[in-house]
Amino acid sequence: MSLDPIACPCGRTDERGKALAFGACCGRYLDLDAPAPDAESLMRSRYSAFVLDRVDYLNASWHPRTRPADLxxxxGQKWLGLEVRRHRPIDTDHAEVEFVARSRVGGRGVRLHETSRFVREGGRWYYVDGDMH
Structure with a gap:
């Protein structure tokens, strides 16, 4: 079995600390081959979608109740890294993920620190909204 050798933008590693390949990590979610199994995986795949300019996936994984009309x-935004600080399941269909994502826009560093809320409906997790820190 041949997997995409490029490291996943989300930075997830295996049990030995080796970066997971995109195809074995977020790639399968972005291509809608499989739903993300939990809120953290969905959040990581959404970060990868931002890195790869996959607006289609961002819209598909955003809950319709809170999704912007035009995303x-x-x-020129260059994403530099993701740190997941906490994944907190609330119940079987609700969770929160706290993360810090770093990027550069117009030569200037940007740090996004958010606690995001997620909901699972029909077997799929969706981003709902978040609080900035």
Missing amino acids: SLAP
Whole structure:
């Protein structure tokens, strides 16, 4: 079995600390081959979608109740890394994920620290909204 040798943008590692390949990590979710199994995996796949300019996936994984009518990404934004600080399941269908994502826009460093809320409906997790820190 041949997997994409490129490291996943989300930075997830295996039990030995080796970076997971995109195809073995977020790639399968972005291609809608499988639903993300938990809120942290969905959040990581959404980060990868931002890195790869996959607005289609961002819209598909955003809950319809809170999804913006028009999602546009910052032109020239370069994503530099993701740190997941906490994944807190609330119950079987609700969870929160606290993370810090770093990027550069127009030569300037940007740090996004958010606690995001997720809901599972029909067997799929969706991003609902979040609180900035």
